[in-house]
Amino acid sequence: MKKLIVLATLALSPVFSAQEMVDKPVQSYQTAQYQAKKKAFVDKLLAKMTLDEKIGQLNLPTSGDFTTGQAQSSDIGKKVEQGLVGGLFNIKGADKIKAVQKVAIEKSRLKIPLIFGMDVIHGYETTFPIPLGLAASWDMNLVQQSARVAAREAASDGINWTFSPMVDISREPRWGRVSEGSGEDPYLGSEIARNMVYGYQGKDLSLNNTILACVKHFALYGASEAGRDYNTVDMSHVRMFNEYFPPYKAAVDAGVASVMASFNEVDGVPATANKWLQTDVLRKMWNFKGFVVTDYTGINEMVDHGLGDIQHVSALALKAGIDMDMVGEGFLTTLKKSLAEGKVTQAEIDTATRRILEAKYDLGLFEDPYRYGDARWAAKEVYNMENRTVARNVAAQSMVLLKNDRQVLPLKKSGTVAVIGPLVNNSMNMGGTWSVATKHGSSVSLMQGLQENYGKEVRFISAKGANIDYDAKLEEIYAAHGKKTDRDNRSKEALLKEAVEVANKADVIVLAIGESAEMSGESSSRTEITIPQSQVDLLNELKKTGKPIAMVLFTGRPLALTNVKDTPDAILNAWFAGSEAGSAIADVLFGKVNPSGKLPMTFPRSLGQVPIYYNAKNTGRPLDQKLVEKCEYQRFRSNYMDECNTPLYSFGYGLSYTKFNYSDISISNANPKGNQTIQASVTITNTGDYDGAEVVQLYIRDMVGSITRPVKELKGFQKIFLKKGESRKVTFDVTPEHLKFYNGDLKYDWEPGEFDIMIGTNSDEVKHSKINWSK
Numbered sequence: 001m002k003k004l005i006v007l008a009t010l011a012l013s014p015v016f017s018a019q020e021m022v023d024k025p026v027q028s029y030q031t032a033q034y035q036a037k038k039k040a041f042v043d044k045l046l047a048k049m050t051l052d053e054k055i056g057q058l059n060l061p062t063s064g065d066f067t068t069g070q071a072q073s074s075d076i077g078k079k080v081e082q083g084l085v086g087g088l089f090n091i092k093g094a095d096k097i098k099a100v101q102k103v104a105i106e107k108s109r110l111k112i113p114l115i116f117g118m119d120v121i122h123g124y125e126t127t128f129p130i131p132l133g134l135a136a137s138w139d140m141n142l143v144q145q146s147a148r149v150a151a152r153e154a155a156s157d158g159i160n161w162t163f164s165p166m167v168d169i170s171r172e173p174r175w176g177r178v179s180e181g182s183g184e185d186p187y188l189g190s191e192i193a194r195n196m197v198y199g200y201q202g203k204d205l206s207l208n209n210t211i212l213a214c215v216k217h218f219a220l221y222g223a224s225e226a227g228r229d230y231n232t233v234d235m236s237h238v239r240m241f242n243e244y245f246p247p248y249k250a251a252v253d254a255g256v257a258s259v260m261a262s263f264n265e266v267d268g269v270p271a272t273a274n275k276w277l278q279t280d281v282l283r284k285m286w287n288f289k290g291f292v293v294t295d296y297t298g299i300n301e302m303v304d305h306g307l308g309d310i311q312h313v314s315a316l317a318l319k320a321g322i323d324m325d326m327v328g329e330g331f332l333t334t335l336k337k338s339l340a341e342g343k344v345t346q347a348e349i350d351t352a353t354r355r356i357l358e359a360k361y362d363l364g365l366f367e368d369p370y371r372y373g374d375a376r377w378a379a380k381e382v383y384n385m386e387n388r389t390v391a392r393n394v395a396a397q398s399m400v401l402l403k404n405d406r407q408v409l410p411l412k413k414s415g416t417v418a419v420i421g422p423l424v425n426n427s428m429n430m431g432g433t434w435s436v437a438t439k440h441g442s443s444v445s446l447m448q449g450l451q452e453n454y455g456k457e458v459r460f461i462s463a464k465g466a467n468i469d470y471d472a473k474l475e476e477i478y479a480a481h482g483k484k485t486d487r488d489n490r491s492k493e494a495l496l497k498e499a500v501e502v503a504n505k506a507d508v509i510v511l512a513i514g515e516s517a518e519m520s521g522e523s524s525s526r527t528e529i530t531i532p533q534s535q536v537d538l539l540n541e542l543k544k545t546g547k548p549i550a551m552v553l554f555t556g557r558p559l560a561l562t563n564v565k566d567t568p569d570a571i572l573n574a575w576f577a578g579s580e581a582g583s584a585i586a587d588v589l590f591g592k593v594n595p596s597g598k599l600p601m602t603f604p605r606s607l608g609q610v611p612i613y614y615n616a617k618n619t620g621r622p623l624d625q626k627l628v629e630k631c632e633y634q635r636f637r638s639n640y641m642d643e644c645n646t647p648l649y650s651f652g653y654g655l656s657y658t659k660f661n662y663s664d665i666s667i668s669n670a671n672p673k674g675n676q677t678i679q680a681s682v683t684i685t686n687t688g689d690y691d692g693a694e695v696v697q698l699y700i701r702d703m704v705g706s707i708t709r710p711v712k713e714l715k716g717f718q719k720i721f722l723k724k725g726e727s728r729k730v731t732f733d734v735t736p737e738h739l740k741f742y743n744g745d746l747k748y749d750w751e752p753g754e755f756d757i758m759i760g761t762n763s764d765e766v767k768h769s770k771i772n773w774s775k
Contacts, residue, residue, distance in 0.1 A: 115212070119163050126382070133398040138717055164196065217262030315338045398597050418506035421535070446581070478518055665767045682767060
């Protein structure tokens with residue numbers, strides 16, 4: 001692992017020893033002996049297979065749910081028996097999965113085992129913060145640990161393939177799926193991508209507590225126009241390679257076993273039929289050896305894209321490099337005909353089939369098709385107290401303190417606290433979006449977490465205060481996938497009156513507002529990214545009481561908080577924190593955990609600034625920096641008449657209950673040459689009243705380039721823990737590798753010249769030091 005990353009050691013769960021954390025790609029598949037043995041096995045099996053059986057391996061239907069006894073008699077069961085299914089997804093439960101696998105092994109002609117997939121996105125039944133929240137921890141140990149817990153739980157319940165990590169870079173908060181990714185930065189996104197892969201796949205995929213990872217969505221899905229899901233993407237290749245491709249490549253370099261094609265088009269061709277993406281870039285440039293699966297009905301949707309009928313688009317997908325067809329069955333129903341008509345070749349079908357069989361071989365399924373899943377094992381492994389303890393710690397580390405005037409937080413462990421807001425008592429929404437296996441009813445609500453952990457010392461009283469939204473029909477849309485918002489049918493006046501009465505009895509108010517879980521996620525694009533007016537009105541009414549207000553923000557995306565940021569005394573961004581959300585929030589509010597999260601995505605002042613991101617480029621008419629800082633307008637310069645250029649909260653931003661002082665930067669050599677390594681150092685001092693963790697961030701600017709370069713780029717970070725009054729020197733090794741970029745000819749190299757080295761607490765607050773690097 002690169003020297004620029006230091007894995008945090010804060011409050012690590014006893015579930016893991018240091019030796020369990022993976023710091024290199026899967027190794028067991030790299031030996032020539034293993035590869036030769038696998039090839040010989042697959043060659044022999046392919047020679048026995050009929051054309052129908054080969055095409056069957058490329059078919060990935062969803063099973064829905066059924067009782068164990070229905071496995072053989074169901075439509076899926078009959079197809080499995082006929083060898084027309086390569087894998088299934090969305091079955092939950094070891095016994096059900098074993099029953100279907102038994103059909104494949106005992107009833108099908110060649111006894112080829114199935115793979116079983118599920119959207120294990122941020123945990124299995126033990127649920128961690130949404131991925132955007134997990135990214136806010138900036139802690140690669142915890143990132144990997146969360147994936148490891150998820151893999152162990154899922155594997156014990158029969159799952160051996162997850163459709164994660166989602167690594168799409170996005171600067172578009174209107175797009176709801178930013179909640180599933182790691183934010184706007186390619187460097188941070190790459191570090192998270194590789195550590196998620198390590199966590200899921202471990203060092204040996206044949207172990208029955210590791211699972212196949214699937215990096216998605218390849219490629220560029222996070223740049224969909226207007227932030228509307230499934231929409232068009234169009235960008236230059238220079239931008240692709242420098243800003244959007246790195247996390248996908250990082251996952252491939254880490255040994256990811258599978259890749260999922262994205263819904264969007266790239267260069268006018270849907271990714272599912274884009275041979276340049278799926279073959280030229282993924283396989284030829286990056287040397288990817290695994291298999292590629294479509295997204296849900298991705299092949300069928302190309303008909304609506306306007307590429308042809310189902311037979312034609314199925315052939316296009318296979319020829320582009322797609323190996324497995326999720327749900328649509330275009331491969332199953334048309335490839336035989338296309339082969340007969342010369343539209344696809346036998347070699348193309350055989351290659352795709354080989355890749356699926358190789359993945360099953362790597363999982364050890366030919367040796368033991370029942371190695372994954374056992375009800376007795378799952379009963380001990382899934383949602384146990386050790387895993388929940390890990391989830392609670394990870395959740396607390398993900399939270400970002402955005403504001404803390406008058407040191408309202410941490411709260412005192414005495415007196416009366418009014419806990420007010422539409423999700424205060426709602427456990428169903430704590431898991432956030434894409435929490436397929438979550439035990440939602442068992443998730444810890446905010447009120448429950450406060451009461452159970454601090455109820456002996458503090459008196460908690462509560463009121464709802466407002467619904468999520470004034471619009472009942474809109475709120476019904478928000479309450480998708482069974483995540484009810486518990487709408488209160490009383491008038492808004494009655495709800496506000498009750499909230500004010502409760503607040504007046506308290507010493508301090510904890511106000512929990514923001515989004516509900518499914519206001520972000522897939523198919524959850526928003527044209528406005530503000531807190532709904534019903535909740536803003538609640539905040540304003542509570543302000544009139546004169547009581548201190550600590551606002552807990554629930555959100556799956558950056559929000560424009562300009563109209564509310566000045567009202568509360570403190571703002572804690574809790575994201576959607578998972579199974580142990582309420583307890584984790586309580587730990588932070590009362591200071592058991594000093595918040596150390598940093599934003600992985602910029603929060604705009606208003607929607608009109610979007611897209612806004614820290615690593616932008618200068619224009620030919622940049623606004624003078626002094627005017628930027630003062631938020632003053634200047635005609636004929638790149639700025640707004642009615643808004644500042646700066647964000648509300650910048651990338652990398654996050655406060656602590658303590659204060660950290662940064663010294664000036666010390667550079668070991670201001671005039672390096674060639675492949676030398678230099679050290680850039682700062683001394684960090686905890687000058688506040690609490691022990692705490694700080695994420696020290698390294699940025700570099702290439703001052704002159706053959707193409708325009710960003711004003712700064714994240715190139716490293718270290719998360720350190722300092723006791724009150726402690727100082728520590730933090731050093732980053734910098735080499736020419738950190739200066740490389742794809743130039744106008746898409747050549748990856750560095751160029752000599754002047755560089756601005758920046759180290760700081762966020763992307764806006766940095767110290768500077770200049771160097772001149774020659775070749």
